[in-house]
Amino acid sequence: MGDRDTTDFGYREVDRNEKAGLVGAVFDSVASRYDLMNDLMSGGIHRLWKRFTIELSAVRPGHTVLDIAGGTGDLAARFADLVGDEGTVVLADINESMLQVGRDKLLDTGRLDGIGFVQADAQYLPFPDDCFDCITIAFGLRNVTDKELALASMLRVIKPGGRLLVLEFSKPRSDLLGRLYDAYSFNVLPRLGRLVAGDADSYRYLAESIRVHPDQETLVEMMEDAGFSQCEYYDMTGGIVALHKGIKA
Amino acid sequence: MSRAVDPALQTAVLAALEGALNRALALSPRRGGELAPFAGQVFALHCTAPEIDVYLHPRDGGIRLTGVHDGPVTASLRGEAADFAQLARAADPAAALINGELELQGDSAPLLELQKVLSTIDIDWEAPLVAVLGDVAGHQLAQLLRGSFSWSREAARSLARQVGEYIHEEARLSPPRAELEDFCADVRELDERVNRLQSRSARLRRQLDKLRG
Numbered sequence: 427m428g429d430r431d432t433t434d435f436g437y438r439e440v441d442r443n444e445k446a447g448l449v450g451a452v453f454d455s456v457a458s459r460y461d462l463m464n465d466l467m468s469g470g471i472h473r474l475w476k477r478f479t480i481e482l483s484a485v486r487p488g489h490t491v492l493d494i495a496g497g498t499g500d501l502a503a504r505f506a507d508l509v510g511d512e513g514t515v516v517l518a519d520i521n522e523s524m525l526q527v528g529r530d531k532l533l534d535t536g537r538l539d540g541i542g543f544v545q546a547d548a549q550y551l552p553f554p555d556d557c558f559d560c561i562t563i564a565f566g567l568r569n570v571t572d573k574e575l576a577l578a579s580m581l582r583v584i585k586p587g588g589r590l591l592v593l594e595f596s597k598p599r600s601d602l603l604g605r606l607y608d609a610y611s612f613n614v615l616p617r618l619g620r621l622v623a624g625d626a627d628s629y630r631y632l633a634e635s636i637r638v639h640p641d642q643e644t645l646v647e648m649m650e651d652a653g654f655s656q657c658e659y660y661d662m663t664g665g666i667v668a669l670h671k672g673i674k675a
Numbered sequence: 676m677s678r679a680v681d682p683a684l685q686t687a688v689l690a691a692l693e694g695a696l697n698r699a700l701a702l703s704p705r706r707g708g709e710l711a712p713f714a715g716q717v718f719a720l721h722c723t724a725p726e727i728d729v730y731l732h733p734r735d736g737g738i739r740l741t742g743v744h745d746g747p748v749t750a751s752l753r754g755e756a757a758d759f760a761q762l763a764r765a766a767d768p769a770a771a772l773i774n775g776e777l778e779l780q781g782d783s784a785p786l787l788e789l790q791k792v793l794s795t796i797d798i799d800w801e802a803p804l805v806a807v808l809g810d811v812a813g814h815q816l817a818q819l820l821r822g823s824f825s826w827s828r829e830a831a832r833s834l835a836r837q838v839g840e841y842i843h844e845e846a847r848l849s850p851p852r853a854e855l856e857d858f859c860a861d862v863r864e865l866d867e868r869v870n871r872l873q874s875r876s877a878r879l880r881r882q883l884d885k886l887r888g
Binding site: 471473474475477478481482484486660661662663664667669 | 681683686687742743744745746
């Protein structure tokens with residue numbers, strides 16, 4: 427992937443330098459209705475996927491946590507409760523609109539102390555080496571232009587013994603579920619996007635980007651190639667979503 | 676990594692149970708403060724049939740339930756669902772733990788204390804179910820659950836009473852308490868009479884020896 431001049435943007439091949447801007451436009455468009463759309467699209471199940479991510483994070487009081495592509499702050503809010511007064515949570519997102527919505531939401535719920543907000547590109551994380559106990563990236567990796575570069579950047583900033591959790595759409599395990607999921611993604615999702623967020627194209631991109639994202643085993647290989655140890659994944663909801671875990675040795 | 680139960684499904688059940696427990700704790704006289712002594716402790720329940728792991732993280736004011744825990748635990752129990760149900764219902768959890776099929780590792784004392792606290796909580800199923808399923812379906816299901824729980828609680832009480840009556844009155848496998856107390860009183864009285872008779876016969880023997888002498 428690193429040798430190519432083009433990269434995927436849904437089913438389209440675009441210039442590598444264009445993808446970040448195109449993805450940025452998608453999230454600028456949906457930021458204000460992002461939470462509502464997540465609830466509608468997944469029937470609320472995205473909350474369970476995130477809850478399991480929190481469980482697997484093993485975050486404890488005093489830990490330092492980075493939530494990349496943290497969007498509207500669902501994970502960061504929960505991490506802030508877990509790390510307590512002695513810990514720190516950094517909510518990072520490349521998109522200013524999403525970061526703004528996330529910051530407003532966390533401030534509205536009274537969470538001020540111990541949370542930092544950073545506009546950052548996952549490929550070039552602006553943090554020192556070995557500084558986070560845990561990094562999470564939920565539904566963000568598939569939007570990154572160079573995933574290998576992003577994984578290497580995450581490995582650099584995780585402490586030895588720390589863990590990376592990648593929550594991402596993946597490949598359904600059964601053909602029947604896969605067909606139902608395809609029908610839903612390409613027929614229902616764009617219509618839902620047009621009705622609620624006034625933007626069908628962004629949700630068409632969402633469906634397409636999920637299809638071109640690496641499947642479970644491929645992502646494990648990518649994490650191992652980046653240098654993570656003990657890589658494994660957990661299929662959720664029949665493999666529609668997978669949670670990958672890797673440890674920095 | 677393949678798991679017996681889809682993590683999303685297990686998480687849904689744990690989230691609903693955790694919500695119900697915390698609501699019940701919030702309404703308890705000490706508003707969940709009874710769990711404060713357990714803060715920082717983790718209790719693991721490893722169910723082998725069906726294969727499910729549950730970790731209890733009590734703290735002041737509430738409890739957190741997770742399906743995964745990466746770290747030391749205070750105590751862990753391993754066994755089948757029926758064994759856990761037996762412990763949860765037991766009037767004497769310590770005896771049930773010693774005599775039951777569950778395999779215990781770690782410190783049993785705080786585990787038994789926690790069981791005692793949690794067994795006193797009356798769970799309101801309606802709020803978490805309404806939050807998940809909406810007013811109509813949530814209310815109906817909560818009523819069904821409440822009915823089943825109160826029925827099963829009453830049924831368990833009634834069963835215990837009837838089994839007791841059968842053992843005592845019908846099968847005569849064990850005497851009723853009053854009968855046993857009467858029997859013990861009779862044994863005590865007989866014991867006293869035998870002692871008195873023994874003293875009297877000793878006195879007579881001494882008088883007889885004196886007359887012969």
